[in-house]
Amino acid sequence: MNGLLLTTQQALQLLLYGDAELWSIVLLSFSVSLKAILLTTPFGLLLAFGLHHGNFPGIRFILAFFNSLLSVPTVVVGLFLYVLLTRQGPFGDLKLLFTQSAMVIGQMILCFPVLVALGYAAIQAADRRVWETSRTLGAPTWYTILTIFYEVRFGLLAAVLTGFGRVISEVGISMMVGGNIMGYTRNITTAIALETSKGEFAQGIALGLVLLSLSFLLTAFLSYIQSKKGVIT
Amino acid sequence: MSGPLFVFHGIEKTFAEDEILRKVDLSLYPAKCILLTGKNGSGKTTLLKIIAGLEKPEKAEIEISGKLHCWKKVMPIIRKEIIYLHQQAFLFSGTVESNVAYGLRFTSLTREQRRESLKKALERSGLTDLAKQQANTLSGGVQQRVAFTRAWILKPKVLLLDEPVSNMDQESREKACLLIQRMKSAGMSIVITSHVPQYFDGLADVQFDLVNGKLLQ
């Protein structure tokens, strides 16, 4: 128990006194995961919209597929991507393995189903009259879609935040296709894994605290959004 | 008397193998008001939505200035000229002003003209004082008025009103009828659905009853 207190104290010191290495890892983590979520959001939400408004057979099946992807283990995505990106693999010539881009791609794959499934749920909750009103007032399709997105913005934001939460906290993909290279592909989670393996628990706990406060903030923000949603519609 | 704006021929619509509309014909004349009656679930709303281009019919042909077209081809034109208003208006989140101005950005008006027309429309409907209010904080009657204004500002040729006065008290109902009368005299073609036809005595030029998917005069 004493040891835990001591390491936590050391961890807080690392955070507060601005340990450069630690904060560069945190920054890298955010940069990679933000890229992943921002690049995926338009596609994920558009597909979610297409699934809701499209009228073709098999939509149920596609939705079930994305819902089942919600809980795919990250190492499976990592392995899948590794096999594709390895020099002898089909995309080996792109030289993407062990780069930040590979991490971004992996995390994009990871958050895509989240955005589709939760985005679909949010769009489904939209009033049918939004579409009709917008169309009858002369809006082109794209503007109508934007209007619907705006009407359900809280639900969509919740989807995006959940997706972000999933990618910032994953370790399997970053480890496999990022390679945990110091200063280049080492993010919060792979650094925790490494520091723990070296017995440097203080560093690990410090980084863990960052993730923990982030997830706390996300959750708080999400429930704030949910309460707000209740007031507005 | 001028000719019809649009003539719809042989509108057919089925829902889950249930024939809602069977070869319905309908002509829309400028400055005329059609009253559509029928039981709940008789397909009045569906008919209006098809005319507004919001729902797809199985089959329909549309005549515009003497020429016959397949509905698919002229849908974009139709949609520009015909506006459908819900029984309960839907207002976008935002202010009254942003709601009324919604459709203006898709017209060919300049920014100046749009601002001018917005100002006039708000005055005409007595909404100037409420312009900056959040739309969802307003009472049902005012929301309906905002929706009217939002449609009117676009100067459509045809206005489709789905049960426009069903949730109103005597006073608002009379106000609304007066407003519809004004739109009609301005040359708009108006279609109203209602299951209480008496409300529109003296306003409607012709009355149809929708029974078993057919229009009866």
Place this chain on the structure above:
Amino acid sequence: MNKLLFVFLIYIYCTGFVLAEPVRLATTTSTENSGLLKVLIPYFEKQTGNVVHILSFGTGQALRMGQEGNVDVVLVHAPKDEMRFVDAGYGLNRRSLMFNDFVIVGPANDPANILGENNAVRSLQKIARGKHLFVSRGDDSGTHKKELYLWNKANWEPEQLWYREVGQGMGRVLQMANELRAYTITDRGTWLVMRSKLSLKLLAEGDAELYNPYSIIAVNPARYPSINYLGAMSLIAWLTSVEGQNRIRNFRLEGQPLFIPTAIKN
């Protein structure tokens, strides 16, 4: 506000491109955990302008990375596998770099009574006979290969009852042995780095069988033309230069050297 967001988005989309072609070095967890590379590599980077990306795996996986062309150069410790790697044409210019040795560590009360034993095979036999817990890397690393070789020499088939194959790096294995009060075999470098955090004791050392030589090998550019061969060769050149070797010699922890350079014979 919107403009700020826009600039931010552009930044997000554009960053993350590396300008200089990095030298990708696959190495073993034991060298990474010792902190040696963290000290050496900045000198190399400063002198040559190269950027080194260090990836740490077990030796087996590091060689696989080289074989598949995913890295430019490997630093490993499993001589037989290295020979096979070079003979098969996957690697070039293998240079011996440094050595340290393996040691056998275990719980302080030493139930197998191997303290002071200078024959590694006999030590393992004692552990096995008493069915004392033993933690194995189980990850095809150089240390794991050495351990399997020793079990083979000891003529003993480890049984699950007391033999735990964990598939983790050296640091993790030492921690697990510590928690389980088990014996394990480790390279001296990782042991020196970790020992202050462990209650394990160094029990047996000094057998010639426990010799642990490290080599560095460039990946064959003929197989993968896009390999950064020049970068790989300049890293090999620097590490085997007088300066590189001196820096290896001078890398100490609590006054103890962790590696002894071997590239330059006096």
